[in-house]
Amino acid sequence: MDGYNFAYLDEQTKRMIHRALLKAVAIPGYQVPFGGREMPMPYGWGTGGVQLTASILGADDILKVIDQGADDTTNAVSIRHFFQRVAGVETTTATTAADVIQTRHRIPETPLRAGQILVFQVPIPEPLRFIEPSEQETRLMHALEEYGVMHVKLYEDIARYGHIATTYAYPVKVDGRYVMDPSPIPKFDNPKLDGNPALMLFGAGREKRLYAIPPYTPVESLDFEDHPFEIQRWEHSCALCGSDRSYLDEVITDDKGGRMFVCSDTDYCQTRRGDVA
Amino acid sequence: MKKPAQEYPVLLDVQDITRLYGPAKGCEAIDFRLHAGEVLGIVGESGSGKSTLLRVLAGLEAPDAGRVIYRRSSNEPEAARTGTGKHESGGDQKENAEAALDLYAIGEARRRALLRLEWGLVHQNPRDGLRMGVSAGANIGERLMAQGQRHYGQLRATGQAWMRQVELDPGRIDDAPRTFSGGMQQRLQIARTLVTRPRLVFMDEPTGGLDVSVQARLLDMLRTLVRQLGLSVVLVTHDLAVARLLAHRLMVMRHGQVVETGLTDQILDDPQHEYTQLLVSSVLTP
Numbered sequence: 409m410d411g412y413n414f415a416y417l418d419e420q421t422k423r424m425i426h427r428a429l430l431k432a433v434a435i436p437g438y439q440v441p442f443g444g445r446e447m448p449m450p451y452g453w454g455t456g457g458v459q460l461t462a463s464i465l466g467a468d469d470i471l472k473v474i475d476q477g478a479d480d481t482t483n484a485v486s487i488r489h490f491f492q493r494v495a496g497v498e499t500t501t502a503t504t505a506a507d508v509i510q511t512r513h514r515i516p517e518t519p520l521r522a523g524q525i526l527v528f529q530v531p532i533p534e535p536l537r538f539i540e541p542s543e544q545e546t547r548l549m550h551a552l553e554e555y556g557v558m559h560v561k562l563y564e565d566i567a568r569y570g571h572i573a574t575t576y577a578y579p580v581k582v583d584g585r586y587v588m589d590p591s592p593i594p595k596f597d598n599p600k601l602d603g604n605p606a607l608m609l610f611g612a613g614r615e616k617r618l619y620a621i622p623p624y625t626p627v628e629s630l631d632f633e634d635h636p637f638e639i640q641r642w643e644h645s646c647a648l649c650g651s652d653r654s655y656l657d658e659v660i661t662d663d664k665g666g667r668m669f670v671c672s673d674t675d676y677c678q679t680r681r682g683d684v685a
Numbered sequence: 686m687k688k689p690a691q692e693y694p695v696l697l698d699v700q701d702i703t704r705l706y707g708p709a710k711g712c713e714a715i716d717f718r719l720h721a722g723e724v725l726g727i728v729g730e731s732g733s734g735k736s737t738l739l740r741v742l743a744g745l746e747a748p749d750a751g752r753v754i755y756r757r758s759s760n761e762p763e764a765a766r767t768g769t770g771k772h773e774s775g776g777d778q779k780e781n782a783e784a785a786l787d788l789y790a791i792g793e794a795r796r797r798a799l800l801r802l803e804w805g806l807v808h809q810n811p812r813d814g815l816r817m818g819v820s821a822g823a824n825i826g827e828r829l830m831a832q833g834q835r836h837y838g839q840l841r842a843t844g845q846a847w848m849r850q851v852e853l854d855p856g857r858i859d860d861a862p863r864t865f866s867g868g869m870q871q872r873l874q875i876a877r878t879l880v881t882r883p884r885l886v887f888m889d890e891p892t893g894g895l896d897v898s899v900q901a902r903l904l905d906m907l908r909t910l911v912r913q914l915g916l917s918v919v920l921v922t923h924d925l926a927v928a929r930l931l932a933h934r935l936m937v938m939r940h941g942q943v944v945e946t947g948l949t950d951q952i953l954d955d956p957q958h959e960y961t962q963l964l965v966s967s968v969l970t971p
């Protein structure tokens with residue numbers, strides 16, 4: 409641990425991030441710029457999320473890290489090891505036991521509770537970027553609530569595919585005001601954003617932006633009256649735990665084309681199997 | 686199109702507008718009023734400052750001096766407010782009552798909302814006014830969606846109705862504008878602009894860059910729309926034939942200044958200023 413401050417970041421950087429976080433919590437869904445630091449890992453590894461986790465983590469906190477819902481991918485394992493090393497915190501794979509959960513791609517299936525903090529690693533924070541490359545212009549569009557183009561995109565989906573084909577990073581409106589990109593979570597997880605008792609923080613390392621959904625904030629997925637928002641559904645149940653309400657991944661089981669559908673949330677699946685057994 | 690519009694209420698009150706990029710480059714000391722239901726043509730040779738003036742009037746470019754006052758009758762709801770209202774801090778809270786907006790005093794938020802929700806702008810090049818990456822239907826629907834329409838089926842029906850109105854095949858509603866000809870793109874831009882029935886429309890050379898035969902049909906269509914919808918229009922053109930067909934009144938510009946103004950037929954048939962005489966005669970001689 410020599411040469412490291414607790415949780416890697418120096419206290420001045422943490423204070424700066426705390427100030428940005430306070431603003432983000434005060435204005436749900438609003439992107440706050442912050443003076444991000446270089447982290448000892450490449451951007452694609454979630455440096456935005458890592459910086460937020462590093463600044464909010466306390467010595468007594470228990471940390472969980474997931475990637476695609478799993479605790480054991482390379483990305484999740486290395487971030488977990490990083491925090492074990494630089495903060496010496498206890499880690500867990502159990503959603504219920506964690507105080508802070510850093511995630512990429514998923515919100516745990518097990519309902520979160522008040523007091524927990526979910527930290528998202530965000531690649532592209534700006535939901536208007538697809539239509540407007542200029543940062544100055546998108547900030548103005550947010551300020552003026554010029555959000556017509558978001559529905560233009562959904563309209564185009566329906567015209568082209570007969571339904572809203574956007575399945576990831578499905579845009580939401582937070583607290584009736586700011587349109588926000590929930591980042592690469594599947595739209596399956598969008599309803600979990602709405603009124604969640606946990607605090608949700610989003611960090612984008614490359615673009616140096618953070619934003620937040622405070623506990624119990626209304627979050628609405630954009631849609632049309634005659635094409636309401638819908639989540640993904642599967643014909644199958646989880647082949648391992650039998651859940652018919654979790655997000656399923658298709659996995660190849662052998663080299664003869666064998667496949668099965670299993671929960672993407674490994675902790676949820678294992679816990680259920682433990683319960684069933 | 687003879688229509689003495691003077692008895693209709695003033696919609697736009699332009700007071701001593703100047704926007705100069707250099708001596709005689711831009712527009713200078715422009716003063717006029719546009720009445721509701723009126724089509725005002727701004728004519729003049731290339732570089733005389735027509736587009737500069739139009740940009741200032743449309744809220745796109747602040748003048749060096751002068752004011753643009755937009756008046757809506759006092760019993761009308763302020764559409765420009767809905768887009769921004771609740772988050773804008775005070776300062777201009779008395780405006781519902783007075784119903785006159787000083788375009789460059791109200792702040793960018795409300796100015797942009799005005800242009801988006803209550804006015805319309807037709808560019809010479811349809812590519813500047815269209816979203817080339819999305820379908821014709823999405824282009825027509827955008828302003829409605831910006832106003833809060835959230836019914837896909839209705840948006841689509843409105844899109845098709847407008848395509849018919851501007852003489853486009855409604856069966857092509859899902860096609861991208863880039864698969865349309867220049868004239869068709871211009872029709873689409875006009876449909877996209879007029880779909881919200883704007884109270885005031887700015888057009889900069891709407892038939893420029895088109896073949897003569899395509900131009901004629903487009904002009905005809907525009908004339909019908911202007912009459913049917915009772916549009917108020919500021920129309921910039923260097924083409925006096927276009928001006929004659931569409932405008933009730935003309936303003937003749939030269940080197941950034943207005944040299945003559947009056948009823949269209951009066952100006953074209955009996956021009957007083959020698960520059961106007963030159964302009965008119967150069968058109969008449971083939």
Ligand SMILES: Nc1ncnc2c1ncn2[C@@H]1O[C@H](COP(=O)(O)OP(=O)(O)OP(=O)(O)O)[C@@H](O)[C@H]1O
Binds near residue numbers: 729732738
């Ligand atoms: N953004 C600008 N910066 C500098 N000069 C400009 C700018 N816009 C216009 N000008 C100059 O101001 C003068 C008036 O230009 P403007 O575009 O208003 O003329 P116009 O009457 O619309 O001409 P045209 O019929 O060719 O479109 C020209 O000399 C032009 O070069």
Ligand SMILES: [Mg+2]
Binds near residue numbers: 735736737889
């Ligand atoms: Mg011009």
Ligand SMILES: [Zn+2]
Binds near residue numbers: 646654
């Ligand atoms: Zn399972």
